[in-house]
Amino acid sequence: MFRSSIRKFGTTALRAAAAETSSYGVRVSKAQGVVNGLTEAIGNTPLIRLKRLSEQTGCNILGKAEFQNPGGSVKDRAALFVVEDAERKGLLRPGGTVVEGTAGNTGIGLAHVCRSKGYKLVIYMPNTQSQGKIDLLRLLGAEVYPVPAVAFDNPQNYNHQARRHAESLDNAVWTNQFDNTANRQAHIETTGPEIWAQTGGKVDAFTCATGTGGTFAGTTRYLKTVSNGRVKAILADPPGSVLHSYIQSGGKLTERSGGSITEGIGQGRITDNLKPDIGLVDGSLNISDEKSIEMIYRCLDEEGLYLGASSALNVVAAKEVAEKMGKGHTVVTILCDGAYRYADRLFSDTWLRSKNLRDVIPKHLEKYIVLP
Numbered sequence: 001m002f003r004s005s006i007r008k009f010g011t012t013a014l015r016a017a018a019a020e021t022s023s024y025g026v027r028v029s030k031a032q033g034v035v036n037g038l039t040e041a042i043g044n045t046p047l048i049r050l051k052r053l054s055e056q057t058g059c060n061i062l063g064k065a066e067f068q069n070p071g072g073s074v075k076d077r078a079a080l081f082v083v084e085d086a087e088r089k090g091l092l093r094p095g096g097t098v099v100e101g102t103a104g105n106t107g108i109g110l111a112h113v114c115r116s117k118g119y120k121l122v123i124y125m126p127n128t129q130s131q132g133k134i135d136l137l138r139l140l141g142a143e144v145y146p147v148p149a150v151a152f153d154n155p156q157n158y159n160h161q162a163r164r165h166a167e168s169l170d171n172a173v174w175t176n177q178f179d180n181t182a183n184r185q186a187h188i189e190t191t192g193p194e195i196w197a198q199t200g201g202k203v204d205a206f207t208c209a210t211g212t213g214g215t216f217a218g219t220t221r222y223l224k225t226v227s228n229g230r231v232k233a234i235l236a237d238p239p240g241s242v243l244h245s246y247i248q249s250g251g252k253l254t255e256r257s258g259g260s261i262t263e264g265i266g267q268g269r270i271t272d273n274l275k276p277d278i279g280l281v282d283g284s285l286n287i288s289d290e291k292s293i294e295m296i297y298r299c300l301d302e303e304g305l306y307l308g309a310s311s312a313l314n315v316v317a318a319k320e321v322a323e324k325m326g327k328g329h330t331v332v333t334i335l336c337d338g339a340y341r342y343a344d345r346l347f348s349d350t351w352l353r354s355k356n357l358r359d360v361i362p363k364h365l366e367k368y369i370v371l372p
C-alpha cells in the first residue's frame with residue numbers, strides 16, 4: 001500500500017517537475033520524486049527497450065533495469081520485503097538482528113536495508129567464495145562467517161548454520177530467502193505492477209531465470225492475473241539447473257549435474273517461492289554459457305549495457321521467445337545486475353580460455369577482452 005502512495009506522490013512531483021523544467025528539456029526517467037531513505041528508493045526501475053535486438057527480431061524486447069536499485073541488483077526488492085515481513089510479524093524489533101545464508105546479491109541488498117533500518121546483519125556463506133565478496137559485505141556493515149562448503153542435507157551447511165544462529169538470539173530472524181514467500185510477494189507487489197504500468201498492459205511474454213524463484217514466480221503471478229492468463233511465462237534455465245527438464249518432462253525432478261558461469265541462478269529443487277506458480281509456466285528454455293557470454297559482449301557493444309551473466313542469459317531468452325512468437329510482440333525480461341562484481345572473470349582472456357569460452361567471442365567484440 002505504501003508503494004502506491006509513493007507512486008502517487010512521485011507522479012505528482014514528476015508532473016510538477018516536468019512543467020517547471022520542460023523548457024530546458026529535462027527528461028526524468030525514474031519517476032520517484034523525493035523518497036524517504038534508501039528503502040523507498042528500491043524499485044521503480046526503468047524498462048529499457050533493447051534497440052538492436054528489437055530491430056533484429058521485429059519485436060519490442062524490454063529489460064527491467066534492476067541494476068539501478070540502490071544495492072545494484074534485483075535482490076534489493078526481496079531483501080526489503082523479507083525484512084518488512086519479519087517486522088510486521090513481530091519477529092524483528094528495533095535493535096534486532098537479521099541472519100541469512102547467501103554469497104551474493106541478497107546479502108548486499110540486506111546489508112543496505114539493515115543499515116538503513118538500524119538492524120545488525122549476520123551472513124553465513126560457503127568458504128569457497130572470493131575474499132572480495134566477504135570484504136564487500138563486511139564493509140557494508142555485516143558480520144560474515146565463511147563456513148565449509150557442504151551439501152544442503154549436512155547440518156553444517158551455511159543455510160542451517162544461519163537458521164541456528166538466529167534461533168540462538170533474542171529479537172533475531174533468519175530471513176530464509178529460498179523458502180520465505182515474502183520474497184515472491186515483493187515481485188507481486190512491485191515488479192509485476194511496474195512492468196504492467198510501464199508497458200500500458202502491452203506485454204505478450206515474460207521470461208527470466210530463477211535462483212530462489214522469487215522474481216520469476218511473483219512477476220509471472222501478477223502478469224498472469226492482471227492479463228487473465230494472456231501474458232506467456234517462459235522460464236529460462238542455465239546449464240546445471242534442473243528446472244528446464246522438470247518443466248519439459250511434466251514434473252520429473254532429476255539430480256543436479258554440471259555447472260554454469262552464471263551466478264545467482266540455477267536450482268536443484270522447487271523452492272517454496274516457485275511452488276505456487278510453477279503451474280502457470282507456459283514453457284522453458286535452456287540457455288548455454290556460450291550464448292550468455294556472447295550476449296554480455298553484445299549488450300555492451302550494441303546497447304551500452306554493462307550486464308552480469310544472469311542478465312545476459314535473460315536477454316538471450318527474451319530474444320529466443322521473441323523469435324518464436326514472431327514479429328510485433330513485446331517480450332519483457334530482467335536485467336538483474338551489472339558486470340562490476342564479475343569483471344575480473346568475464347573480460348579476462350585467461351578466465352575465458354579456462355572455461356573454453358574464448359573462441360565464442362566474435363572478432364569485432366574481442367576489443368572488450370581487456371584483462372589478461
Ligand SMILES: Cc1ncc(COP(=O)(O)O)c(C=O)c1O
Nearest residue numbers: 210211212213214215264310336
Ligand atoms: C545476479 C542474479 N541474477 C538472478 C538472480 C535470481 O533471482 P531470484 O532469486 O529472484 O530467482 C539472483 C539471485 O540471487 C542473482 O543474484
